[in-house]
Amino acid sequence: MANSKYEYVKKFEVDDKLPPHNWIVLRIDGCHFHRFSADHMFEKPNDENALNLMNICAVTMLEHFPDIVFAYGVTFILKETTEFYQRRASKILSLGVSYFTSVYVMKWKDFFPHKELREPPPFDGLKVICCYPRAKIVRDYLAWRQVDCHINNQYNTCFWMLVKSGKTEREAQESLKGTLAKDKNELLFQQFSVNYDKLPAMFRKGSCVYVDKVEExxxxxxxxxxxxxxxxxxxxxxxDIIGPKFWNEHPYILEEE
Incomplete structure (x- = not known):
């Protein structure tokens, strides 16, 4: 288009370049994923194979895009100095989501060898956040996500235990309305002999994916x-990525330039 009379149309392009010296957060989300999981009969409240499939997708993302320094679930942290695609939000968003989705499809049979993938997995890029100028804020963001993981998992564990015991979904919702964390723990233990703290850490804490330094x-x-x-x-x-222990043991992950 150079040196043509039509070049003026470039003036209408939106500049979505993210500001420098900010950690970039890409959060991928499932679009209508409740329907997808129901169609593929995922185990409730947690399907271990489905979660491990998501984990391997996250691992592949870190291997393929070296500027991603950490992932919590499907939230990916790009280092503050990245110049990946000139820090253009639309490129980071579209490429991240499309690559993640492609890996999910390719790896499906590794985790569900006897289950056909009946429809394309619907993922979207929920948001790209660029307003985190310090690693401390990134840590607080990740802590918030882990707290959310715990709250949702505890509720879902109670909900599906009640449903599997014979309650309707509406009755299960009513039973849990207004309950606190301690109430849910007591419900699980008293009614189902389940100690919430003994459930797999992947369900309670979520998955962290990072580049570790190992001696081989x-x-x-x-x-x-x-x-x-x-x-x-x-x-x-x-x-636990809420407290300091993990970050003190891996200071290089969110090392600031």
């Missing part, structure tokens, strides 16, 4: 002694 044996020397090197490896774990 690369060869043996002439004397037969192992020669070790520190290498980077994308790792999935289920940790």
């Amino acid at each position: 044996t690369v060869k043996l020397d002439d004397s037969g002694n192992p020669v070790k090197r520190v290498r980077k490896k994308v790792t999935v774990g289920h940790f």
Whole structure:
């Protein structure tokens, strides 16, 4: 279009370049995913295979896009100095969602070998956030997401236990209306002998995906002694990211320039 009379149309393009020196948060979300999970008969309240499929998609995202330094579930943190696609929000959003969705489809059979993928998985980019100029704010954002994970999982665990015990969904909702966390814990233990704190950490805490530094044996020397090197490896774990322990042990993840 250069040097043509039509070049003026470029003036109407929207500049969506995100400001520099801000951590970028890309949050992918399922669009009408309740229907998708019902159509594919996912286990309620948590389908371990479905969650592990999401985890491997997140791992692949970190392996493919090195500027992503951390993921919590399907929330991805890009380092503050990234120049990925010139920090253009639309490019980051569209490429992130399309790649994640493609991996989900390709990896489906690895986790559901006897279940056909009946329809395309509906993911969208819920938002790109660029207003986090400090790592402390990113940590607070991730803490908020983990608190939300706990609240939702505790409620859903109670809800589906009640439904499976014979209550209708409306009756289960009424039973849980106005209950506090301690009430839900007591309900699970008294009625179903379930200790909430003993449920798998992946359900209660969510999944963290990050690049870990691990020591691996690369060869043996002439004397037969192992020669070790520190290498980077994308790792999935289920940790408390609200407190300081995880971040103190992995300070390089949100290291500020």
